[in-house]
Amino acid sequence: MSxxxxxxxxxxxxxxxxxxxxxxxxxxxxxxxxxxxxxLRTGDAEYLKLAKRWAKGTAVFFAVGxxxxxxxxxELGLLFPAFMEHAGPLVGLPxxxxxxxxxxxxxxxxxxxxxxDKVGRWVHVGAGLVVxxxxxxxxxxxxxxxxxxxxxxxxxxxxxxxxxIDPLRAMATPFALHEILHTLLAAYMATTLAGGAxxxxxxLRARTSSFHRRALAISLAVTIxxxxxxxxxxxxxxxxxxxxxxxxLAALEGLxxxxxxxxxxxxxxxxxxxxxxxxxxxxxxxxxGLEEIPVQDRxxxxxxxxxxxxxxxxxxxxxxALFTLAVAVRRRRLPEGRLWLLTSIALGPAGVIxxxxxxxxxxxxxxxxxxxxxxxxxDAATPVKDLWLxxxxxxxxxxxxxVVVGGVxxxxxxxxxxxxxxxx
Amino acid sequence: xxxxxxxxxxLAALVLYALLGGADFGGGVWDxxxxxxxxxxxxxxxxxxxxxxxxxxxxxxxxxxVMLFTAFPPAFSAIAIDLHVPLVLMLVGIVLRGSAFVFRxxxxxxxxxxxxxxxxxxxxxxxxxxxxGVTVGAITTGARRASGVPPSTLDLSWLGxxxxxxxxxxxxxxxxLAAAYLTVEAQTPELRDDFRARAIGASLSAGALAGAxxxxxxxxxxxxxxxxxxSWWSLPLAGLTTAVALGALALLFTRRFGLARVVxxxxxxxxxxxxxxxxxxxxxxxxxxxxxxxxxxxxxxxxWPVLIAGSVLLFPSLYWMLRVFKxxxx
Ligand code: HDD
Ligand code: HEM
Ligand code: HEM
Numbered sequence: 070m071s072x073x074x075x076x077x078x079x080x081x082x083x084x085x086x087x088x089x090x091x092x093x094x095x096x097x098x099x100x101x102x103x104x105x106x107x108x109l110r111t112g113d114a115e116y117l118k119l120a121k122r123w124a125k126g127t128a129v130f131f132a133v134g135x136x137x138x139x140x141x142x143x144e145l146g147l148l149f150p151a152f153m154e155h156a157g158p159l160v161g162l163p164x165x166x167x168x169x170x171x172x173x174x175x176x177x178x179x180x181x182x183x184x185x186d187k188v189g190r191w192v193h194v195g196a197g198l199v200v201x202x203x204x205x206x207x208x209x210x211x212x213x214x215x216x217x218x219x220x221x222x223x224x225x226x227x228x229x230x231x232x233x234i235d236p237l238r239a240m241a242t243p244f245a246l247h248e249i250l251h252t253l254l255a256a257y258m259a260t261t262l263a264g265g266a267x268x269x270x271x272x273l274r275a276r277t278s279s280f281h282r283r284a285l286a287i288s289l290a291v292t293i294x295x296x297x298x299x300x301x302x303x304x305x306x307x308x309x310x311x312x313x314x315x316x317x318l319a320a321l322e323g324l325x326x327x328x329x330x331x332x333x334x335x336x337x338x339x340x341x342x343x344x345x346x347x348x349x350x351x352x353x354x355x356x357x358g359l360e361e362i363p364v365q366d367r368x369x370x371x372x373x374x375x376x377x378x379x380x381x382x383x384x385x386x387x388x389x390a391l392f393t394l395a396v397a398v399r400r401r402r403l404p405e406g407r408l409w410l411l412t413s414i415a416l417g418p419a420g421v422i423x424x425x426x427x428x429x430x431x432x433x434x435x436x437x438x439x440x441x442x443x444x445x446x447x448d449a450a451t452p453v454k455d456l457w458l459x460x461x462x463x464x465x466x467x468x469x470x471x472v473v474v475g476g477v478x479x480x481x482x483x484x485x486x487x488x489x490x491x492x493x
Numbered sequence: 494x495x496x497x498x499x500x501x502x503x504l505a506a507l508v509l510y511a512l513l514g515g516a517d518f519g520g521g522v523w524d525x526x527x528x529x530x531x532x533x534x535x536x537x538x539x540x541x542x543x544x545x546x547x548x549x550x551x552x553x554x555x556x557x558x559v560m561l562f563t564a565f566p567p568a569f570s571a572i573a574i575d576l577h578v579p580l581v582l583m584l585v586g587i588v589l590r591g592s593a594f595v596f597r598x599x600x601x602x603x604x605x606x607x608x609x610x611x612x613x614x615x616x617x618x619x620x621x622x623x624x625x626g627v628t629v630g631a632i633t634t635g636a637r638r639a640s641g642v643p644p645s646t647l648d649l650s651w652l653g654x655x656x657x658x659x660x661x662x663x664x665x666x667x668x669x670l671a672a673a674y675l676t677v678e679a680q681t682p683e684l685r686d687d688f689r690a691r692a693i694g695a696s697l698s699a700g701a702l703a704g705a706x707x708x709x710x711x712x713x714x715x716x717x718x719x720x721x722x723x724s725w726w727s728l729p730l731a732g733l734t735t736a737v738a739l740g741a742l743a744l745l746f747t748r749r750f751g752l753a754r755v756v757x758x759x760x761x762x763x764x765x766x767x768x769x770x771x772x773x774x775x776x777x778x779x780x781x782x783x784x785x786x787x788x789x790x791x792x793x794x795x796x797w798p799v800l801i802a803g804s805v806l807l808f809p810s811l812y813w814m815l816r817v818f819k820x821x822x823x
Contacts, residue, residue, distance in 0.1 A: 125599055128595060128598075128599055129595050129596075129599050131548070132548065132591050132592060132594070132595040133591075133592055133595070135548055135551065135591065136587055136588045136590075136591040136592060137588065138555075139551070139554065139555060139584065139587055139588075140584045140587075140588060142555055142558050142559065143558065143573070143580055143584055145562070146562060146569050146570055146572070146573030147573045147577055147580060147581070150569075150570030150571075150573045150574050151570065153562050153566060153569055153570055153573075154566045154567055154569075154570045155566075157562040157563055157566030157569065157788065158563070158566060158788040158789055158791075158792040159792070161559065161562060161563025161564070161788070161792055161796055162563070162792070162795055162796055162799065164559045164562075164563065165559055165560070165563060165796050165799050165800070165803070166799060166803075167559075168552070168555055168556045168559045168803075169799075169803035169806065169807060171552050171555065172549065172552045172556070172803075172807055172810075173806065173807070173810060175548040175549040175551070175552050176549045176810045176811060176814045177810070178548065179545040179546055179548060179549055179814055179818070180545070180813075180814055180817060182545065183544060183545035183818065184545075184817055184818075187817050187818070188817060234789055234791050234792065235791060236791065236792055236795050236796070237795060451573070451574055451577070452574060452643070452644060453574055453577045453644045453645065453646060454643065454644065454645040454646070454647075455645045455646040455647050456646065458646040458647070459577070459578075459581045459646060462581060462585060463581075463585075466585055466588055466589070470588070470592055473592070473596060473600075476602070477596060477599065477600050477601065477602070480600070480601040480602060481599075481601055484601060
C-alpha cells in the first residue's frame with residue numbers, strides 16, 4: 070500500500086469508529102432526559118431506572134467518543150498537514166465553536182452522571198437537556214467543516230494560493246444545510262434503531278416487561294419522525310450534489326453519458342426523465358455523465374454500492390416507521406406481535422450501517438479531492454514515511470476497544486434482562 | 494497584536510490543561526503507586542476525585558490544538574510532521590487512559606476485569622505525561638526539524654536527553670499536583686498523610702529534574718537557554734518560582750492542605766509561564782514564530798469574539814461544576 074493510502078485508510082477507520090460513539094453521544098442524552106422527565110411527571114420508578122441505565126451506557130460511549138475525537142483532531146494534522154495548513158484559517162471558526170460545544174457537553178454530562186443527589190431534580194433535568202443540545206450542536210459545527218471540504222466557499226485561489234479568506238462565508242457553504250440535517254437525523258436513527266432492537270429482543274423473551282415496553286416506546290418516539298424525515302433530506306442532499314458535485318451524482322446513478330431526460334433505474338425498471346426530475350425538478354434537464362472526467366478521476370465503485378445500501382436501508386426503516394405509526398394511531402398502542410418485534414430486531418443495525426455507508430458516499434465520492442476542486446488528496450497527505458506503523462497501532466487499539474465496548478454493552482443489557490424480577 | 498493574544502490563549506489553555514487535566518494524570522500515577530494497608534482506599538479517593546471532572550478537564554487540550562491550527566496553521570502542521578511519533582504515542586496514552594477509566598467504572602465485569610482496567614488506566618496515566626513533556630521539549634529544541642533527516646515514523650531524532658528530562662519533569666509535576674489536591678479530597682487523617690508524603694516526595698523530585706533539565710537546555714537549545722537565564726525577568730521569575738515551591742512544601746509540612754493546594758497550582762502556573770516567556774516569540778524552533786506562522790487577520794478577527802463569548806459561557810459552567818463536586822470535601 071502507498072503512503073497516501075495508509076493515511077486515507079487510517080483517517081477513514083478513525084472517523085468510522087468515532088462516528089458511532091459520537092452518534093450515541095448525541096442521541097442517548099435525549100432519551101435519558103425524556104425518561105427522567107416522565108419519571109418526574111408520573112412518579113413511576115421504572116422511568117427512573119431507565120434514565121439511570123441509559124445514563125450508564127451514555128457514560129461509556131461518551132468517554133470513548135471523546136478520546137477517539139481527540140485522536141481525530143490531531144490526525145487532521147498528522148495525516149493531512151497541508152490540508153490543515155490551507156484549511157485551518159477557514160475552518161478554524163467552526164472548529165472553535167465546536168470546541169466550546171464539547172466543553173459544555175463534557176461539563177454538564179459530568180453534572181448529570183454524578184450529580185443525581187447533588188443538585189435539584191429539575192436542575193438535573195436541565196443539565197441533561199444541555200448535554201443533549203450541546204452534543205447536537207458540536208455535530209452541527211464539525212459537519213460544517215466537512216460540508217466546506219465538499220463545497221468550499223469563502224476564498225479565492227490566486228497562483229495556487231488561497232487568498233481573500235472569509236471564514237463566515239466559509240461556514241455558509243451550500244452543503245451545510247443538508248449535511249447537518251442528514252447527519253443529525255442519521256445519529257438519532259442509528260442510536261434509536263439499535264437501542265430499540267435491544268429492548269425489542271428483551272420483550273421477545275419477556276413479553277410482559279413494562280420496563281422494556283416503556284424503553285421501546287420512548288425510543289420509537291424518536292425513531293419514527295427521524296426515519297420519515299431522512300429520505301426527504303436525502304433527496305435534498307441529492308439535489309445539492311447534482312448542482313455542486315455532478316460527478317458524484319453520476320457515480321451514484323452509474324450514469325455514463327451526459328444526457329437530457331436522464332432515466333432513473335430502480336431494479337428492472339427504467340423510468341425516462343425521472344433522474345433529471347429528481348435532480349433538477351425538471352424531466353428535461355441535462356444530467357452530466359462520468360464521461361466528463363478522465364477515467365482515473367472517476368469515483369470508486371464503492372460509492373455507488375454504498376449509496377444503494379444507504380437508500381435501501383433508509384427505505385426499509387421509513388416503511389417500518391410508517392407501519393408502526395399507523396398501528397399506534399389506530400390502536401392507540403404499540404404493535405406487539407412476534408413478527409413486528411423480529412422486524413424491530415432485524416432493523417437494529419440498519420441505522421449504523423446506513424450512516425457509515427452515507428459517509429463513504431460523501432467522502433470517497435469526493436475523491437480525488439480533499440478540498441473539492443482546490444486541493445488533491447495526494448497533495449494534502451503528510452510527507453512522513455512508514456505510515457504503516459501508526460496505521461497498525463491505531464487499528465489494533467480500536468479493534469480492542471470495539472470488542473471491549475461490545476462486551477460492556479452486552480453485560481449492561483444482560484443486567485436488565487436476565488433476572489426476571491428486575492427486568493419484569 | 495492579535496497573534497500575540499492568540500499565543501497567550503494557547504498558553505493559558507495549556508496552563509489550565511496542566512492544572513486540571515495534568516492532575517488527573519497524576520491521580521493515575523498514584524493509583525499505580527498505591528501501597529501499604531490503605532492502597533485500596535487511596536485508589537478510591539483518586540477515582541472519586543477524577544470521575545466527574547476528567548472529561549471536562551481534558552477539553553483544554555483540544556482547545557489548545559484547535560487554537561493552534563486556527564491561529565498558527567504552519568506551526569500545527571510542522572509539529573504534526575516532525576513529532577508524528579510522540580504525538581501518536583501521546584494519543585494512544587490518552588485513548589487508553591480514558592477508556593480504561595470508564596471500563597473500570599462501568600464495565601460491570603466483576604473483580605478481575607475491574608482490576609485489569611485499573612492497571613491499564615494507571616500505566617497509561619503514568620506514561621502519557623512523560624510523552625507530553627517529551628513533545629514539549631522537542632518543540633522547544635526544534636532538533637527534529639534541524640536534523641535534516643527526512644521524517645519517518647521509525648526515526649528517533651525527536652528524543653534527546655533534554656527532551657527526556659522535560660518528560661520526567663512533567664511526570665513529577667503532574668504527580669505533585671495530584672498529591673497536593675488529594676490531601677484535600679481524602680477523608681481520613683491517615684489518607685491525608687499518605688498523600689502529603691507523596692506530594693513532598695514528588696515536589697523534591699520535580700525540583701531535581703527541573704535543575705537537570707535547565708542544565709541540559711544549554712547544549713540542546715542555546716536560544717531558549719539564553720532567554721531563560723539571561724533575560725531581565727530571569728532572576729525575579731526564578732526567585733518567585735523557588736519561593737512558591739518552598740512555600741508549598743512548608744504548607745504541606747505544616748498540614749495546611751487547603752492553602753497548599755492553591756500554592757502548588759501557582760507553582761505549576763509559574764513553570765509554564767517561564768517556559769512561554771523563554772520560548773517567545775518562537776512557536777516551533779528554530780524558525781516558526783508568532784509573526785511568521787500567524788493566520789490571516791480575517792481569521793483572527795472573527796475567532797476572537799467567539800473566544801470571548803465562549804469564555805463567558807464556559808467559566809461560569811466550569812465554576813459551577815467544580816463547586817458541585819469539589820466543595821464540601823475540605
Ligand atoms: C455527527 C457528529 C460528529 C462528527 C461527524 C464528528 N464528531 Fe467528533 N464528536 C461528536 C460529534 C461528531 C460528539 C457527539 O459531539 C462528541 C462525542 C463525545 C463528545 O465529547 O463529543 C465528539 C467528540 C470529539 C472530540 C472530543 C471532545 C471532548 O473530548 O470532549 C473531538 C476533538 C472531536 N470529536 C473531533 C472531531 C473531528 C476532528 C471530526 C472530523 C474530522 C469529528 N469529530 C467528527
Ligand atoms: C432513504 C433515502 C436516502 C437518500 C436519498 C440519501 C441520500 C444521500 C446523499 C445524496 C448523500 C451524499 C451527500 C453529499 O455527498 O453531500 C448522503 C450522505 C449521507 N447519508 Fe444518506 N440518504 C438516504 C438515507 C440515509 C439514511 C437512512 C442514513 C442513516 C441513518 C443516511 C446517512 C447518511 C450520512 C451519514 C451521509 C454523509 C453525510 C452527508 O453528506 O450528509 N442516509 N445521503
Ligand atoms: C464521521 C463520519 C465520517 C466518516 C465515516 C468519514 C469517512 C471518511 C473516509 C472513508 C475517508 C477516506 C476517503 C478516501 O480517501 O477515499 C475520509 C477522508 C477524510 N475525511 Fe472523512 N468521514 C467522516 C466525516 C468527516 C468530517 C466531519 C471531516 C472534517 C471535519 C472529515 C475529514 C476528512 C479528511 C481530512 C479526510 C482525508 C482526506 C481525503 O481523503 O480526502 N471527515 N473520511
